[in-house]
Amino acid sequence: MATSKPKIEGEDTNITFEDQQQINTFARKTARMQELQDEIDAKKKELQNLEDAGDELLMLEDDTAPIPYRIGEVFIHLSSEETQEYLESAKSKLQEEVKLLESQSGEVKALLGDLKVKLYAKFGNNINLEAEEE
Secondary structure, X not given: OOEEOOXXXXXXXXXXXXXXXXXXXXXXXXXXXXXXXXXXXXXXXXXXXXXXXXXXXXXXXXXXXXXXXXXXXXXXEEOHHHHHHHHHHHHHHHHHHHHHHHHHHHHHHHHHHHHHHHHHHHHHHHOOOOOOOO
């Protein structure tokens, strides 16, 4: 079931069902790529906040004062050493999550690259697969 696309620049390009599926897949994966990138950016910001908190903890003059540490929606008071342990644990967990997200992002980028090559090979200048600048 092929539909005929209007002539553009003197070419008549037919879009097959498979072509449309590839275009749809490209659009979905591009949206997923943006979601992954937003999630990576948020995790990296959270990681930076934890590193900043760790630095502030090191500069603390009174090691005996209890330090409020947020777990979920509540704050608990911990010693300096316990807080440092919680911070390190949270940082390592976030680093693992970032690695996983970056791995998924790499897989999606590879798929997008393959689809771009196939679609540009067939449609040339008649299709625009580049992301719009904001």
